[in-house]
Amino acid sequence: MSHDDTSRSTAADSGAESSTTAETTAPYGEPAGHQHAQPDDTTQPVLRKRVRIHHLQEMKGRGEPWPMLTAYDTYTARLFEDAGIPVLLVGDSAANTVYGYESSLPITVEEMLPLVRAVTRSVTKPLVVADLPFGSYQGSPEQAVATAARFMKEGRAHAVKLEGGRRYASHVEAVTASGVPVMGHIGFTPQSEHNLGGYRVQGRGSAGDGLIADALALQDAGAFAVVMEMVPAEIAKQITHELAIPTVGIGAGPDCDAQVLVWQDMAGLRTGRVPRFVKQYADLAGALTDAAKAFADDVRERSFPAAEHTFH
Ligand SMILES: Nc1nc(=O)c2c([nH]1)NC[C@@H]1CN(c3ccc(C(=O)N[C@@H](CCC(=O)O)C(=O)O)cc3)CN21
């Protein structure tokens, strides 16, 4: 069992640079001998130290794309840490993936905070970003600062994310000034779906200039990265080259500095139609359904529990 809490709490998470290879500032390294066993794929980079914003910046400088996944609970957060995912997003997509709402609009700060706390309690190395829910920051820069502070204090997040471009630059600037790193989010911003006319690609044609202005405004306001969702690949590529800070794509083509997916989409836990930008790397829905059916069959046949599951 690789997930003993002892190895986690004593992990090299202090940010000390000494335990890593000298020639790179990447948060990755070879697995050390004393560490718990890694999966068979030893070419997979392993996180060796706590991921900081400067690491993401440095990866952009080296042209090294990095992955980001959502996480909402302890087991998945630990698995993704062990898989070498440097940034975990506790997305307001939890509205859909955890709570079963139809959109991300209904989820509240009170519903998000326990999920953020679960993830930050469970990992030592990934940078954990908390997504600010609809209605918790739009009112004013002051409201944004207050909500961001709750996610840092109560959720122990390392950064926050909020949706919006030029119109939210003052909010981003205020939150950054309060000491909280901010990830921006432009293009299709799900919290504004009713303003955007549904789930559709943003920034086609002349609207591309607006998107570039949004990205630059967020960078000028101090954002450390910008998510671009459902944006034409050519615009995303141009923004990625124009920005000094990393871009994180979801449906924004191959040239972004990073890519993000909702983990249940990535792992095929969600059933039914998925957005075009999703690639399913596993069939967890099939695996879990089969497991539940096998358990049910065993119970009905009285073949579970067997002797080895029974106390005498
Ligand atoms: N499970 C899940 N995955 C997500 O990516 C996600 C959430 N939930 N919840 C919050 C938002 C909502 N997002 C969504 C939801 C739907 C589409 C979608 O239906 N896209 C279609 C239509 C595109 C078009 O018509 O142009 C697609 O095929 O991509 C896209 C993004 C992204 N986020």
Ligand SMILES: CC(C)C(=O)C(=O)O
């Ligand atoms: C899809 C990502 C970027 C997100 O905002 C979320 O998961 O809520």
Ligand SMILES: [Mg+2]
């Ligand atoms: Mg979100």
